[in-house]
Amino acid sequence: MAAPATEIEAAQPEVPAQGRTGRAGGVRARVRAELTAEIKEAARCQLAEVGAADLSLRAVARELGMVSSAVYRYFASRDELLTALIIDAYNALGAEAESADAGVARADLEGRFRAVGRAIRRWGLAHPYEYALIYGSPVPGYVAPDDTIAAASRTSLVLTGILADGHASALGAPGAELPEALRTELERLGTQLGGDVPPPLLARGLTVWMGMFGAVSFELFGQLHNVVDERDALFEFELDRWIGLLELR
Amino acid sequence: MAAPATEIEAAQPEVPAQGRTGRAGGVRARVRAELTAEIKEAARCQLAEVGAADLSLRAVARELGMVSSAVYRYFASRDELLTALIIDAYNALGAEAESADAGVARADLEGRFRAVGRAIRRWGLAHPYEYALIYGSPVPGYVAPDDTIAAASRTSLVLTGILADGHASALGAPGAELPEALRTELERLGTQLGGDVPPPLLARGLTVWMGMFGAVSFELFGQLHNVVDERDALFEFELDRWIGLLELR
DNA sequence: CAAGTTTCGAGAGCAGTGCTCTTGACTTCT
DNA sequence: AGAAGTCAAGAGCACTGCTCTCGAAACTTG
CATH class of the missing domain: 1.10.357.10 (Tetracycline Repressor, domain 2)
Incomplete structure (x- = not known):
């Protein structure tokens, strides 16, 4: 609640992205695909609540426990x-x-x-x-x-x-x-x-x-x-x- | 071009709102009606350019040479x-x-x-x-x-x-x-x-x-x-x- | 296995937004 | 003339999209 000015969020450690050992066509690629899907899912969820015009990249990032700039690694805009x-x-x-x-x-x-x-x-x-x-x-x-x-x-x-x-x-x-x-x-x-x-x-x-x-x-x-x-x-x-x-x- | 941080604009003194003397059903009311129409006109103009989602109250205020908060005297939101x-x-x-x-x-x-x-x-x-x-x-x-x-x-x-x-x-x-x-x-x-x-x-x-x-x-x-x-x-x-x-x- | 390259998340920061509140000048009514 | 009402301006808050840099991981290559 406190701590303004910087982006914070209680990270929900669901799928921590390193509990999974290598193998199978690159871990990175798999995690990337999963995270991409998760972002879309969260965005779809927010879309259903506030509509397309108010869809906020920062909000979906927040919901996923990541920082907004990280989302830009998956969607350029x-x-x-x-x-x-x-x-x-x-x-x-x-x-x-x-x-x-x-x-x-x-x-x-x-x-x-x-x-x-x-x-x-x-x-x-x-x-x-x-x-x-x-x-x-x-x-x-x-x-x-x-x-x-x-x-x-x-x-x-x-x-x-x-x-x-x-x-x-x-x-x-x-x-x-x-x-x-x-x-x-x-x-x-x-x-x-x-x-x-x-x-x-x-x-x-x-x-x-x-x-x-x-x-x-x-x-x-x-x-x-x-x-x-x-x-x-x-x-x-x-x-x-x-x-x-x-x-x- | 310079002078950031605060809202400035080269005022276009068209209808200076006090060049008109009293009489005729209240000067204030007339000026108010005119300004309301002007705001709508500017907004319609901006609407045609960027669409409803990107319609910015600040931008229409800027175009009219007024400050954004002034617009709120005419439209509550x-x-x-x-x-x-x-x-x-x-x-x-x-x-x-x-x-x-x-x-x-x-x-x-x-x-x-x-x-x-x-x-x-x-x-x-x-x-x-x-x-x-x-x-x-x-x-x-x-x-x-x-x-x-x-x-x-x-x-x-x-x-x-x-x-x-x-x-x-x-x-x-x-x-x-x-x-x-x-x-x-x-x-x-x-x-x-x-x-x-x-x-x-x-x-x-x-x-x-x-x-x-x-x-x-x-x-x-x-x-x-x-x-x-x-x-x-x-x-x-x-x-x-x-x-x-x-x-x- | 080690060195180098790529990818990633975090943080700070910029310019812009809607909206609120206060302040001082002005108009209008009594 | 004084009281009441109205106005534009400015500062400020919380938020947005987006950029850039930085250090730490994950991969690739020698």
Whole structure:
């Protein structure tokens, strides 16, 4: 409590970093990996409490019983730490979507879509600050490095996978009043995604994609406050509509 | 350049606050109102440069040639300044939507909707940080005071106004597979909005509402990066879809 | 095994932040 | 004219991100 001016902390000697003898690909590297993970974990914990804007490098250092400058051996800056958290968040959401998709019979397209949609919303509600980190307003000077895009596309890939299976199995893409510029771009995007989704169907996918995250964001960011309380019912209703639009029924 | 440690600044004597003699409803009150506006203006300016998270009270004070503590005479905290900016942003967007709506013949529902949608997107693109302030992730500890809801609903009122006019003029609300809980709530919401919009139509309005801001947010927050470049075409395409869903054609 | 190199944690320090409190000058009301 | 209220300024506190240096470990090489 006393002793100001300098950084002190009752060290919690959990994993003292030298109780472990050598061997196995370098002790240093292993300890480093562990500490990196611990820092991220503590940061994630603090993120859930105070949000990204107030995430303090010094505070996570304090919680780990180390001094703030030591953290800079693992993350060159606060932004770099945040980037790591962003990638982790994308991966966590992506994994959630993937496992939800895998839990339903491949032929049950409607069931798969519904499961994935619910999983996305559920994850967002359970990790609001991590969701805000990836789908909220980007932090000011920050530009997402390309490392994030791979992690970011996992969730989208699950969604387009369902679309591709739907198109392959039978029904698919009727209407074709797609403006030329959009059409060619969606064609490129379709092949780039590897999937077999024709532009008109992919366009509907975009609508659903934006609508779905729009709905989750509205709920999480307080835009439905004093507007709709029956959020579960609303989302299920929206799910039905998206399923109808994608002709997954 | 020299002289550290204390807050100094070459005072820009614009509006010296005592070059004006008495009269007219209190000089003090007028000067106070002007200075309040100037602070907000400077803050808005800084907001556009560095974003909300890095908005510094000291910096806006510096820009106005005053000392930071003086600003606290006008805004009790940084959050209070931000709240003022949020309300202003809601009002700016609402005014934009209203004037767009007013610029089209009342009977031309599709034209009105299209104009309002474009106005919303245009305003967002022109004021990304202000848009992020109101439709992005909320700042951590912050809870929107009820002052904001009036300003926030202006835009929604324009949209529901179009819906109400559409319902009154003729066509409207067919499908009725609305779950009971949602139905009753939308009924309440409908009357609360004063408009004459039956629940099924209002439900579609919600879908469009969330979809529209979802689309604008995705574009502004970088989610379409490396996905869709033809943003204009995409938004117009979405507009068509929403118009179809609302049967405004 | 010993010498040299790299990596690490600690500490001090800088510039910046939000916010508080006090002080003295000024305006406004009685 | 005196009392009451309002204001900008300054000093200061606790905090932040980040840099730099230093000594002690951990590795690598001879």
